[in-house]
Amino acid sequence: MFLMKDIVRDGDPVLRKQAQKVQFPLSDEDKQLAHDLMEYLEVSQNPELCEKYQLRAGVGLAAPQVGVSKMMASVLVPNEDEDESDKPLFKDVIINPVIISNSVQRGALTEGEGCLSVDKDIPGYVPRAARITLRYTDVDGKQHQIRLKNYPAIVCQHEIDHLHGVLFYDHINQDNPFAKTDDEIFIY
Ligand SMILES: O=CN(O)C[C@@H](CC1CCCC1)C(=O)N1NCCC[C@H]1C(=O)Nc1ccccn1
Ligand code: NI
Numbered sequence: 672m673f674l675m676k677d678i679v680r681d682g683d684p685v686l687r688k689q690a691q692k693v694q695f696p697l698s699d700e701d702k703q704l705a706h707d708l709m710e711y712l713e714v715s716q717n718p719e720l721c722e723k724y725q726l727r728a729g730v731g732l733a734a735p736q737v738g739v740s741k742m743m744a745s746v747l748v749p750n751e752d753e754d755e756s757d758k759p760l761f762k763d764v765i766i767n768p769v770i771i772s773n774s775v776q777r778g779a780l781t782e783g784e785g786c787l788s789v790d791k792d793i794p795g796y797v798p799r800a801a802r803i804t805l806r807y808t809d810v811d812g813k814q815h816q817i818r819l820k821n822y823p824a825i826v827c828q829h830e831i832d833h834l835h836g837v838l839f840y841d842h843i844n845q846d847n848p849f850a851k852t853d854d855e856i857f858i859y
Contacts (some may be wrong), residue, residue: 673711674724679738681789687836690733690740693766695812701741705764705810708732708745716749729787731826733833736788742767744830748823761823763815768807768831771816773800778856780825784839793840795848799828801856821858 733744778801
């Protein structure tokens with residue numbers, strides 16, 4: 672199981688590398704990595720376990736963040752409203768993901784973004800596509816092509832950035848971190 676000590680921090684070159692495509696069929700090592708990447712999110716989103724293991728709760732975790740330069744990331748976006756079935760908005764390990772289309776409309780999290788690999792808070796809007804069409808392969812080798820919008824779309828873009836050596840603050844407007852072009856929508 673990954674702990675905070677296993678998470679690589681900004682400054683380590685692995686976070687700025689282009690990750691390698693994952694070969695199928697998955698090796699046992701890659702299957703274990705996929706499992707561990709998702710397990711981190713599940714454990715971190717459980718209040719008791721998060722506390723017990725002193726984790727920072729996360730909704731995504733990319734392989735380079737645990738020092739493995741491979742194109743694989745876990746995404747677990749919980750369904751915030753309690754009453755709804757606690758079926759997550761999006762849950763999968765995305766392997767060799769490719770964003771095949773981006774909406775012209777852009778969006779950003781109103782509170783900006785953070786990263787488990789970046790210890791300091793860096794304020795500012797991180798403009799991203801409001802909607803994307805994502806193509807990826809899952810651990811079983813099944814190909815998916817899905818459309819995502821709002822928070823799940825933001826999370827997947829953040830993770831896919833990691834696979835290309837991009838960190839969230841690379842997108843923040845240096846002159847005016849909270850610059851807002853009029854067509855931008857903002858998501859919670
Ligand atoms: O690459 C992946 N990362 O760096 C983990 C990041 C990924 C998200 C940041 C913005 C979009 C994707 C992450 O999850 N966070 N960033 C730092 C601390 C907070 C934490 C977070 O947002 N936690 C959370 C949110 C809702 C519900 C439960 N937990
Ligand atoms: Ni991150």
